[in-house]
Amino acid sequence: MIMPNAPFEGARGYQFHEKSIFERGTPGRTGVSLPPLDVPEVDPKKHFGKLARKVAAGLPEVSEPEVTRHFVRLSQYNFSIDTQFYPLGSCTMKFNPKVNEWAARLRGFANLHPYMPESMWQGGLELMARLEDLLADIVGMDHVNLQPAAGAQGELAGLMMIRAYHQSKGRAPKKVLIPDTAHGTNPASCALNGLVAVPFPSGDDGIVDPARVAALIDDDTAAIMITNPNTIGLFERFLPTIAAMIHDKGALVYGDGANLNALMSRARPGDLGVDVMQFNLHKTFTTPHGGGGPGCGPVAFKKLLEPFQPSPTVKRNSQGDQTACYFLDYDRPQSIGRLRSFVGNFGMMVRAYAYIREMGAEGLKAATDLAVLNANYVRAAIGDDYPVAFDALCMHEVIVSDKLIQKETGIKTLDVAKRLIDFGFHPPTVYFPLVVAGAMMIEPTETESKETIDQFIAAMKQIAQEARENPDKLREAPTTTRIGRLDEARAARKPRLRWLPEPDVAAE
Numbered sequence: 001m002i003m004p005n006a007p008f009e010g011a012r013g014y015q016f017h018e019k020s021i022f023e024r025g026t027p028g029r030t031g032v033s034l035p036p037l038d039v040p041e042v043d044p045k046k047h048f049g050k051l052a053r054k055v056a057a058g059l060p061e062v063s064e065p066e067v068t069r070h071f072v073r074l075s076q077y078n079f080s081i082d083t084q085f086y087p088l089g090s091c092t093m094k095f096n097p098k099v100n101e102w103a104a105r106l107r108g109f110a111n112l113h114p115y116m117p118e119s120m121w122q123g124g125l126e127l128m129a130r131l132e133d134l135l136a137d138i139v140g141m142d143h144v145n146l147q148p149a150a151g152a153q154g155e156l157a158g159l160m161m162i163r164a165y166h167q168s169k170g171r172a173p174k175k176v177l178i179p180d181t182a183h184g185t186n187p188a189s190c191a192l193n194g195l196v197a198v199p200f201p202s203g204d205d206g207i208v209d210p211a212r213v214a215a216l217i218d219d220d221t222a223a224i225m226i227t228n229p230n231t232i233g234l235f236e237r238f239l240p241t242i243a244a245m246i247h248d249k250g251a252l253v254y255g256d257g258a259n260l261n262a263l264m265s266r267a268r269p270g271d272l273g274v275d276v277m278q279f280n281l282h283k284t285f286t287t288p289h290g291g292g293g294p295g296c297g298p299v300a301f302k303k304l305l306e307p308f309q310p311s312p313t314v315k316r317n318s319q320g321d322q323t324a325c326y327f328l329d330y331d332r333p334q335s336i337g338r339l340r341s342f343v344g345n346f347g348m349m350v351r352a353y354a355y356i357r358e359m360g361a362e363g364l365k366a367a368t369d370l371a372v373l374n375a376n377y378v379r380a381a382i383g384d385d386y387p388v389a390f391d392a393l394c395m396h397e398v399i400v401s402d403k404l405i406q407k408e409t410g411i412k413t414l415d416v417a418k419r420l421i422d423f424g425f426h427p428p429t430v431y432f433p434l435v436v437a438g439a440m441m442i443e444p445t446e447t448e449s450k451e452t453i454d455q456f457i458a459a460m461k462q463i464a465q466e467a468r469e470n471p472d473k474l475r476e477a478p479t480t481t482r483i484g485r486l487d488e489a490r491a492a493r494k495p496r497l498r499w500l501p502e503p504d505v506a507a508e
């Protein structure tokens with residue numbers, strides 16, 4: 001058996017060996033020294049009636065070192081971009097510069113309170129206005145609204161704006177054309193917005209074929225929703241032609257802009273005919289993400305959609321007095337309304353702004369070029385073992401399949417992904433996009449060094465070799481983690497969160 005991690009730096013798999021904090025401690029133990037009570041003790045039942053707890057909250061009673069160690073260990077268990085290579089396709093897990101954190105923690109930003117009068121947070125409003133302008137410029141759009149709190153909410157906002165636009169013209173078309181290479185959130189956003197997703201297959205070369213779109217457009221078409229680069233990592237070359245056809249029918253083009261890491265300073269969705277799109281600041285513009293939050297998914301749009309954008313918007317009052325130049329405009333009768341409390345996730349806006357200013361146009365171009373180069377480097381290096389789905393230059397991510405290995409050895413994508421854990425790499429996105437059987441979607445990002453990517457390539461090749469030499473052993477991976485292969489469906493639906501030294505399945 002090949003040593004699991006000999007040649008791979010920092011590769012020890014994941015280690016999880018700890019009771020939950022609720023199972024630690026002793027009644028009466030405490031981590032803080034409280035002064036004696038200097039007010040009369042009261043009976044909560046008397047004061048709060050039914051609202052009072054019947055039993056104690058069951059909080060952990062632990063000492064300060066126990067608490068500290070618990071949280072430090074939790075932070076260490078966390079597989080993150082700060083610890084290892086994280087090529088999770090479509091998620092752009094790139095390094096987030098620490099200077100962004102410095103900026104977000106500046107007291108003037110961090111201590112802002114959303115209920116302050118506008119005159120007291122002019123700097124915050126100005127940062128938002130400036131970020132809107134920078135983002136609009138990066139994608140060639142007329143306006144940006146920063147409110148949506150995630151990419152998917154940005155999609156929802158954009159589709160709501162499209163619907164409001166049609167309604168303002170006295171129309172109510174229902175269909176949204178969505179190619180099979182779109183991100184999974186696209187049809188979901190349609191359904192949430194009362195529109196009907198009309199899926200269709202892309203062409204044989206993996207991109208949308210204008211002829212197929214032409215055959216689908218009719219008077220009930222509200223929009224087309226295109227992810228570019230698409231989820232196969234290919235650039236939608238015919239987008240301008242498709243946009244012209246869509247516009248001819250009075251419909252609009254939604255561009256899923258989550259994958260901007262492949263386009264910045266090279267191509268602008270606005271120039272390609274997109275009318276409205278979302279950004280994923282938490283992907284392209286380096287704000288930490290994962291584990292469910294926070295996100296920031298601004299929408300960018302052309303002039304014709306301006307009246308419908310979420311409310312409020314940040315406005316500059318040019319004739320007003322200098323002390324209160326910026327204000328929030330709530331007077332927006334045609335707006336789709338508010339999507340988020342206050343102005344959205346402000347801290348993420350500070351990080352994105354810091355990143356863009358630090359990079360400059362040249363820096364963003366270099367990031368795009370390196371992201372695309374790195375993905376193509378991986379494509380060329382592992383292609384013999386893991387054939388690419390479409391034999392073309394890819395953008396910021398490469399989609400390969402288990403076709404060859406499975407045929408030769410019976411080893412599947414899931415086995416490869418699990419084995420990567422032993423080598424200390426986060427597995428790529430697997431079995432997505434659905435149009436590629438046994439897909440592995442690898443997005444190295446621009447922030448990884450050649451040495452790191454070479455190690456990943458070496459691991460992928462070694463796994464292919466292991467598959468040929470000892471497939472049964474490979475099916476046991478991961479072997480360096482405390483828990484090996486889980487029944488993943490069961491682990492998600494019936495999680496067992498208690499520490500049990502011996503697996504005690506019968507007791508559940």
Ligand SMILES: *Cc1c(COP(=O)(O)O)cnc(C)c1O
Binds near residue numbers: 091
């Ligand atoms: C990540 C992603 C989304 C969804 O973004 P969230 O912030 O996770 O809601 C949508 N489309 C594409 C192409 C993506 O990669």
